[in-house]
């Protein structure tokens with residue numbers, strides 16, 4: 001076993017003159033004397049003081065930005081400002097060279113756009129160290145939240161024959177050899193011969209399988225990758241994203257809203273308590289970014305204030321119909337950047353409408369409920385009015401739709417009628433309909449887009465910066 005100390009544990013140590021070994025990557029090397037070494041355990045670097053008069057020239061040349069080193073030395077009080085300790089090196093071993101001319105991560109501030117092009121190396125920056133530590137903590141907090149409440153974590157399949165949303169935005173999974181595959185008359189690949197004789201796709205949601213499990217265990221959640229074959233090039237959409245989908249039996253829309261609000265507050269609080277250093281760093285990063293903007297476009301709250309505000313206030317709850325009234329009476333933004341007005345009951349809300357409601361009108365998270373049935377999925381429970389369904393979307397400032405969910409239609413006749421109206425083939429979902437045939441109960445659930453959560457908590461603005469290897473149109477190399 002290689003024995004090493006983590007830099008995180010050394011930066012605050014009060015034990016001096018102790019011999020230690022650290023391993024990490026060079027961030028900078030100044031005056032042939034001071035190495036800033038980072039091992040990923042924290043954003044901070046430890047300073048290695050090199051006795052360059054007694055170090056061979058050959059070795060000094062190989063200490064370049066990006067090189068991996070093993071350093072043995074003693075902990076001494078730092079002479080520099082901003083750090084408590086240094087390591088006075090007694091031996092330096094090069095574990096991996098890094099050609100200084102070719103290494104893309106030079107010791108300077110890089111733009112996020114540039115770093116996106118080198119996503120395979122961007123973890124080595126402080127920003128991405130902080131973002132992915134927060135992402136880790138949020139994932140952990142979600143499991144802890146559901147575990148504490150007695151939910152069962154279900155792994156739903158990635159490859160499936162069903163379209164859970166009925167929206168047709170699926171990636172096909174094929175075992176076909178395109179060169180030797182049967183073709184239809186017009187020369188197109190015959191996909192009916194897919195997946196060893198069965199047409200399949202990558203899952204868009206684990207919800208339908210989740211409902212099967214919830215109507216046995218009572219309360220479950222999924223947490224896994226989901227896929228949407230939509231050609232969206234926005235800062236809020238990915239082709240592959242992670243979703244958390246709780247599903248609860250004997251629950252209605254009211255319970256669903258409460259669960260969503262409790263969960264959001266629990267995990268945001270967890271991140272604030274457990275990622276203090278990372279969130280403070282991201283807070284300062286955002287302040288710097290805001291300074292570049294004209295005064296009137298700057299955010300009123302800092303990242304930390306925004307997160308605390310979200311914890312301290314109830315989410316606003318209102319129906320779609322009430323939201324339309326507010327939008328109808330809203331005035332378009334002076335600069336005409338946003339057209340807030342919406343005249344038509346029944347139209348889907350555009351992101352500018354959602355942003356108006358959360359950022360300008362209520363200035364806090366909003367839960368919108370009871371949407372018109374025609375803009376929502378087939379499985380949502382029909383309300384008494386016959387026009388709206390027991391849907392809910394949770395909207396967040398700066399994000400828009402964070403969560404989408406509903407109470408489910410548990411009445412077999414109503415569900416099959418709706419499927420007929422919406423052209424959803426019942427024979428393909430016979431197993432789903434069985435939950436309504438055998439011991440059907442009121443139940444509800446929702447899906448939280450994990451990357452949108454990470455965006456909100458880190459204050460990052462592009463979804464491609466909060467998932468390690470983003471998948472979006474034409475981007476799948478690494």
Ligand code: 4AD
Pocket residue numbers: 164165204205206207228236237238239241243245246401402403404405406445446447448449450451452
């Ligand atoms: O609203 P959606 O499509 O709902 C469902 O898939 C339901 N089956 C969930 C359920 O009730 N169990 O997606 C849920 C959430 C959205 O609110 C959004 O946060 C996120 O998933 N999402 C995306 N995130 C990133 N990229 C995309 N292309 C996304 N599409 C949805």
Ligand code: MG
Pocket residue numbers: 401403404
């Ligand atoms: Mg949705």
